[in-house]
Amino acid sequence: MTQHLTREQIAECLISGAGASAHANECAACRAEMARFESALTEFRGAVRHFSGLAGRSSSPVGSQIVWTTTPARGMYSGNEIKAGMSSLLVNAALVTLLLIVGMAKPVEQTLTKIIFLTAPDLRTLKPKPETTKGGGSGAQNSEATKGKLPKSAPRQFMPPVQPIDQPKLSLNPTILAPDLPNISSQTYGDPLGAVGLPSSGLGPGSGIGPGKGPGFGPGDRGGFGGDVYRPGGGVTAPIALIKPEPEYSEEARKSKWQGSVTLQIVVDEAGFPKNIQVTKPLGMGLDEKAKEAVMKWRFKPGMKDGKPVPVIATIEVNFRLL
Amino acid sequence: MDRNLVSEAAMPEETCSEGIADFDSLVDLHRPRIFRFILASLRDPETAENLTQDCFVKAYKARAQFRGESRLGTWLMQIAANLVRDHHNSGRFKFWRRSLRSHVDLNDACDWVPDQQRSPEAIASAKEQVRAIWNAAADLSERQRTVFLLRFVEDMELLEIAAVTGMKEGTVKAHLFRALQAVRAKLEEPK
Numbered sequence: 001m002t003q004h005l006t007r008e009q010i011a012e013c014l015i016s017g018a019g020a021s022a023h024a025n026e027c028a029a030c031r032a033e034m035a036r037f038e039s040a041l042t043e044f045r046g047a048v049r050h051f052s053g054l055a056g057r058s059s060s061p062v063g064s065q066i067v068w069t070t071t072p073a074r075g076m077y078s079g080n081e082i083k084a085g086m087s088s089l090l091v092n093a094a095l096v097t098l099l100l101i102v103g104m105a106k107p108v109e110q111t112l113t114k115i116i117f118l119t120a121p122d123l124r125t126l127k128p129k130p131e132t133t134k135g136g137g138s139g140a141q142n143s144e145a146t147k148g149k150l151p152k153s154a155p156r157q158f159m160p161p162v163q164p165i166d167q168p169k170l171s172l173n174p175t176i177l178a179p180d181l182p183n184i185s186s187q188t189y190g191d192p193l194g195a196v197g198l199p200s201s202g203l204g205p206g207s208g209i210g211p212g213k214g215p216g217f218g219p220g221d222r223g224g225f226g227g228d229v230y231r232p233g234g235g236v237t238a239p240i241a242l243i244k245p246e247p248e249y250s251e252e253a254r255k256s257k258w259q260g261s262v263t264l265q266i267v268v269d270e271a272g273f274p275k276n277i278q279v280t281k282p283l284g285m286g287l288d289e290k291a292k293e294a295v296m297k298w299r300f301k302p303g304m305k306d307g308k309p310v311p312v313i314a315t316i317e318v319n320f321r322l323l
Numbered sequence: 324m325d326r327n328l329v330s331e332a333a334m335p336e337e338t339c340s341e342g343i344a345d346f347d348s349l350v351d352l353h354r355p356r357i358f359r360f361i362l363a364s365l366r367d368p369e370t371a372e373n374l375t376q377d378c379f380v381k382a383y384k385a386r387a388q389f390r391g392e393s394r395l396g397t398w399l400m401q402i403a404a405n406l407v408r409d410h411h412n413s414g415r416f417k418f419w420r421r422s423l424r425s426h427v428d429l430n431d432a433c434d435w436v437p438d439q440q441r442s443p444e445a446i447a448s449a450k451e452q453v454r455a456i457w458n459a460a461a462d463l464s465e466r467q468r469t470v471f472l473l474r475f476v477e478d479m480e481l482l483e484i485a486a487v488t489g490m491k492e493g494t495v496k497a498h499l500f501r502a503l504q505a506v507r508a509k510l511e512e513p514k
Contacts, residue, residue, distance in 0.1 A: 011503040015474070015496060016481070040452040040510055041475050047436045047453040048476050052359035055368040 005030045010037060145209050148189050151175050153235075155306045161189040161209060176209055229267045229311040232303060239268035239300040239312050247294035247318055250286030254322070258283075261319045262291040270309040272300040283320065291318040346386070350379055353396055356477060357403045363472050364407045366461075374410060378403045393486050400477070401487045404469055411465050452510065459509035463502050470495050471502040 004027060005013075013034065102108060151161045154175035161176065189209065232238035252258075263281035266274040274295055282288045295316055303312030357378055362371035381402050382389075389398060436449045460468055469488060473479045481499075485492045 007504070007507065008500075011500055011507070014503065015499045037507065037510070040456060041506075043436065043449045043452050044456040045476050045478075047449075047457075048363050048472075049359060050436070052355065052362050055358075055362060055371070 005033070010034050014038060014041070150209060151189050155308060229313045230303060230305060231313050236305045236310065236312060237303050239272070239303045239314050241298055241300050241316075242272070243297070243299040245294055245297045247287075247290050247320070249320065249322070250290050253285035253287050253320065256285065257322055258285045258287070259321055260287075261317050262288050264291060264295055264316045264318065266295060266314055266316060267311050268300045268302055268314050269311045270302050272302045272309075274298055274300070275311075280315070287320050291320075294318065346383060349395065353399050354379070356396065357399055360400065360403055360472060360477060361407055363460075363476055364468060365410065370410070374403070374406045378406055381406075394483075397483055397486050400473070400479075401489075404473075404487050407469065408465060455509045455512070456506050459506040460502075462509075463505060466490075467498045467502040467505075470498045471506070474499055 010030075010033060014037065152173060152175050157175050159172040159175060230236045260283045261281070262279060262283045265276075265278045265280050267276045269275050277292050277295055279288050279292070283291075295318065298316075300314075302309035303314075304310065354375060358371055358375045361374045361378075362368060365371055365374070378399065382399055389395075393401075436446060436453055460471060463471060466488070470484055470490075473484045473487060474481075479487070481492050481495055484490075485495045488495065490498070
């Protein structure tokens with residue numbers, strides 16, 4: 001028995017369509033192999049023909065007469081391509097020529113070459129507007145703050161007490177950044193202790209009430225009352241000293257056995273540091289300076305207003321006693 | 324065998340050359356084959372319809388040049404093969420080929436298997452085979468696909484294929500051989 005057919009030989013048989021070779025006629029394995037491949041190709045042929053029949057049927061239904069026109073397809077211009085192209089060229093050429101002729105005409109050229117000088121206006125005579133700094137006070141009005149009720153105090157100022165405003169877009173009660181202060185009942189906003197007059201919120205350029213630059217009441221450029229700081233009371237808690245190093249005795253006072261107490265006024269800032277230490281009741285003998293030095297090292301829990309730390313003014317008495 | 328093939332094969336040579344005169348019947352006779360070949364080559368029924376139409380328009384215009392050296396079917400198939408090649412080389416086809424590969428093929432080959440009251444297993448296996456060959460044919464080069472389709476779908480002789488494609492018989496054979504190898508490799512590929 002001869003060798004089995006190789007793949008190449010099987011392919012050869014299928015290509016030439018000569019049918020199985022002598023070996024294949026004898027060998028069942030080779031015959032089966034060929035038949036398998038051939039049947040796959042036959043399936044493929046059947047499938048393609050079936051599909052083609054389906055696709056062809058969709059465009060030309062079976063049973064109806066196929067109308068087949070054998071008129072040769074014509075171009076878009078029905079044979080007028082050259083004519084259309086030439087006329088288009090002529091129209092375009094005419095337009096370009098016209099533009100060139102107009103452009104080269106003397107009056108047009110003169111107009112185009114005419115130089116017009118543009119003089120920049122001198123702006124030096126106009127002084128820049130003075131910048132209004134938003135800070136504490138009252139938007140720099142013409143008079144002192146007149147008598148009126150203080151606006152409510154709030155942790156943030158959205159609406160400064162400027163008066164009067166005609167038909168605001170979104171009406172908000174004006175507020176100032178200050179502790180709750182004794183207030184009066186009035187139609188207008190102003191200083192409860194101010195003079196009666198035309199409504200004004202004071203001379204200060206800020207958004208508060210009074211002469212300051214800030215959004216508070218009174219002088220100063222931040223919130224609060226009467227300066228930049230709050231005072232304990234009216235919703236403001238007093239600062240609590242956490243670290244209190246003892247003051248040293250001055251040599252001079254020790255020798256002369258000098259005793260007593262120094263009263264200091266400080267501002268405890270939001271971080272709990274003492275600021276602006278001022279001696280309100282001095283003792284002398286260098287003890288005032290020693291007291292200041294000691295208080296400088298003190299650390300506080302800052303005073304709070306509405307849960308937020310605020311700078312609060314505090315008074316401290318430092319006692320000096322000799323044992 | 325297909326009715327059209329029978330009728331064309333039965334048609335004597337001299338009638339073929341005279342058939343030009345009766346162009347409508349010529350179209351009726353050859354349209355299914357031409358359409359099938361173009362459809363299988365391009366896999367787009369709409370383009371196949373257009374190119375089939377183009378093929379007959381070209382044939383109508385050039386009917387005077389037909390010398391009657393080959394059969395009318397071969398001549399028409401030659402025009403169709405040229406059209407397919409031109410379309411293949413045009414950028415438009417490249418785009419569609421890309422989109423066909425990247426998207427799900429709507430004309431999935433396995434849907435075409437005719438249901439001839441066979442068992443579901445037989446149909447399933449036939450579908451598998453058809454899909455494998457269809458995918459293999461998609462990966463063939465344009466020349467290989469053309470000769471493969473002409474030989475195994477249109478049942479054309481090697482000499483006839485040589486006449487249609489303008490290649491020598493040996494070249495046709497070599498292309499067919501490579502095409503068959505590729506198809507067979509795909510058929511035996513484990514799923």
